[in-house]
Amino acid sequence: MVCRRASIPAATEAAAVASWPLGPLALALALAILSAMPHVALSQSLTLPPLPSPQMNLTCKNVPFPFGERSSAAYVPGFMVTCGPNNETMLRIGEHIYEIDKVSVPESSITIRAGPIKQVCYDRSGRPKPQITGVVPGPTSLEATPFTFSKRNILVATGCNYRFIANFTSSSGGGDGTPTTTSCGTATCGVSSGTIFNGSCAEISACCTARMQMDGAQQFNLTFDKPWPSGNVSGEEANTCSAVFFLDQNEQVFTSAGDGRKMSLKDALVPPGYRRMVLDWAIPGNCEQILAPQYQCGSMSTCNDVYNGTGYTCRCNQGYEGNPYEPNGCSDINECRDMNNNNCSRDACKNTDGGFTCSCPKNTVGDGYRAGTGCSIDSLPPSGNMSRIFGPNKILLITVASPITILIRI
Template identity: 30%
Template sequence: MILLSYQIACFYVCVLILTLATAQNTTNSTSTTITKGANVTKPGCTKQCGNVTVPYPFGIGSDCALNVRFELDCNTSDDGSQKLILGRNIVVYDISDAEFRISNSFGWRCYNSRGAVLTESLAWTRFLKTTPYSFSALNSFTVVGCDDYASITGPNNFEYGCNVSCTSTRDVIEGECIGKGCCQTQIPKGLKYYNTTMSSTENHTDVWSFNSCGYAFLGEADHFHFRGLPDIADDRNVDYLYERIMASVPIVLDWAIGNHTCTHALKSEDYACSENSHCIDSDTGLGGYRCSCNPGYQGNPYLNQGCQDVDECADHPNNSLCENICINTPGSFNCSCPHGYTGDGRKDGRGCIAPYHDQFPWIKVSAGTGVGLVTLVVLITLLYFCIKKRKLIQVREKFFQQNGGLLLKHRISTKEGGVDAARIFTAEELKKATNNYANDKILGRGGNGIVYRGVLRDTRIVAIKKSRIVDESQIEQFINEVFILTQINHRNVVKLFGCCLEDEVPLLVYEYVSEGNLYEHIHNQRGAGWLTWQNRLRIAAEIATTLAYLHSFASMPIIHRDIKSANILLDSAYTAKVADFGVSKLIPLNQTHVATLVLGTSGYLDPEYSRTSKLTEKSDVYSFGVVLAELLTGLKPIIRARDEDNKNLADFLVLSMNKNSLFDIIDGSILWEGSHEQIQKMAELAKNCLQPHGEDRPTMKEIAIELEGLRKVTGISSSSQHE
């Protein structure tokens, strides 16, 4: 069905050609450990399907697998070729010790010249939910097109999005997948299922002449290479994209047995590891374990007597291991020495030492040679570490200059008081603060990078943001933003202490804010106890006042560009702090807007900015209006409905107000606290912020004044009720 829909859509596609790394060699490869030797399956069971080896605990048919979840089918076609099948129609390419490669799931959306959706098919995968498999971090989510946005969502509010755009084939650069025709983002370990959604800003009306479709898929990152938009003389290549993705970019799954760790599994009756093997905990975060043969053994650790002793002596003929005779032992080997000789007899060990009276004439020579060799080894080792340290210093110096370190130093030295405000951290300092960026120090992951919790030498707790990529053409602007943001001293802005420029990508050091973000408190019941009407008004006023301050910042106005409830952090007193200036823009005082690549978060993105790519202060106003709508309704910015299309909260709020049904969607927990008049005024303020044209929206300063007025009135009415 998917292939048929794609063939209809391809008539409207001016092909986005992708050249993929030759994946057949990889997908047809066999695993490394459990397939060594002949004994890889249960007795009487089929060992191979096509060119894929099927090792136990997997099996073809009943009674050949550890349990029903590891059962596979082998289908034979009319031409005699065989395919290994998981479930109903998922092709298995390869099974290894920890991974599992399967056929892809592919989504697209195509438009005609009038902008109407011609055909679409979205990848929707849930089959892993009750299986021993999860999606590997070796996969990346990829979006291809010239006027498309796609997102991948999963459990626990996981959501990554990619936006692609281009105005002609010349915009697209081969091998680059960073927004021009192609966008790619990694996924975390432990994902059990995912959904994809696709949309378009202009419905491909501006790019239809050379591109009418957008594509989204999950697949192994190393098997994908973006090639651009070459000219096509005929329609023979219209199926190229679909066929290559499905045939050459597999999805990689991690697999494990059960959901218990090794500690618990060892105590259970159905422990799967056989004799001469040991248990290894799965690293997906979902529990489960795998088995591996002990050192000196090889075979299948899941079968009885599956791990067999390796005969090292037979594998190394001509006494390549021993000076005299090699004697095999379970899991290892020993070496003998001739009569009268001492030592372990190993060529990589002490060897066989001659009797004392035989070697006495050479003791001095041997001792001198030994001392000389030891001295030489010590000198070579010291030289090696000196060269290694020198190279590390050179690399860090290169990164420091490449990331604008000299420019930042110059800015600091020419700015009064700048030395204390903008600190330049060393790479070693931040490495120690995060215990070498340990996984247990991760506070969160996002599309732009990873945030770690760190402790500096002065015992300050900080949040350290490590970006994924850096645009070298924007270094001067990045340094300017870092310098200005470190000068901001506002109680409701997360303080930027400084940065580190000695790594491949810059690292930013922020103050640590302890109570998470506003999104979690609104939508995950974290704020059920404290998020009253008065506190919602206070939070809204604090955010508005902060944005008004940024928009009127003395040296150069700052447009945040990604205002959303997830970027509003809360400290221990539940005071709002605006965070994540990673995509913010500085606007020169003599300009009203700047033209930029459209960035932002679905549901919060200013529609005028999406259409024109012109960024103004009113773009932040629109996003703030969505946050107000969240505070009023308790609904998410994208409302997912089971029987109808997803709704945009901004449109839903405006529509409800136009129908005089506002109070039908207001969060029930605040209806009894605030007066309907106060709620109505806050909703009207949100509606004004959500006007489609920026010129019709109020400024953040006007919004802040109105919210402060609402707070005062609300405070008086609350006092009156208590009296």
């Protein structure tokens, strides 16, 4: 008979041993040996709780490098931010200042809050109203900045019987310099124009979207008008607003309809206010030409030229994480903390710089990999010997480690 060790609760283990027909001395020896033997599960994997990553609201004081205030050491020209009244992170682009809602270092992007690029509103009588002030319009030019219009955006038009045509170009050397055009148009509004249930633009005819067609664009010109212009409007269009704006593709077009309530066309076609839009960024220059001290990639990171020719970005090497723009911002990932980051059997993972290895603990055999043979208890203890079964009561004598011997009646 070959005894194998499985990972079972201590109470169950003790009860099982107590049921064996052993004498008091043999029972005590059995319990002592079983307690000393390693607990190794054959098919389970160890999962340690991941290190906590505290969530912090973005402020001008904790904005990640390469962004920073002018007085901060963590500041790269073109990435300077200022503080708003409540420590909001503010970024100047051209004549306007925008609040940064999010900075993604791995994706080399920022999300800003911007108003419509163009907007036309009508009063109850259908007459055009003056432009609403106090909302900063979305940018139309990113020249002389490290930013480009991201393809993570969509262009949205809302209103009755409006169209837009946008021509994007790049002055940074990306692409072949040929402008790309994107456009869409809304339909004439009427009593059957529809209602909105979940914020989608597809639910009504007074809304359309178009995807960005060009990477690395830094400027565009926009036409936003009616196919058949007229000074005043009537019917459903009176007391509404028509607008065109950039929108993060993960955002709802009509934000107040996200709770499942119906929204009428009149309620939907209001001034959009600030919406989230995404800008990509890159450090000016390229990996071949930039040398220290201007080179911005820190240790344990790699420089990558942006394929649209607008600059370069930094990435932590495989097995490391953090901010590659800081001198020592990339730190080793402990893959052994989470079974999803390694392929080791339980207790078989050993973290190394930039990686990990799998090996089985003492008194077990196997390659340590879940996809391989894993780890299992050896059929015999490493220093033990099994003697013959002898005597009329069939006693099995096992020498575990001299001078310890266990006798089992079978």
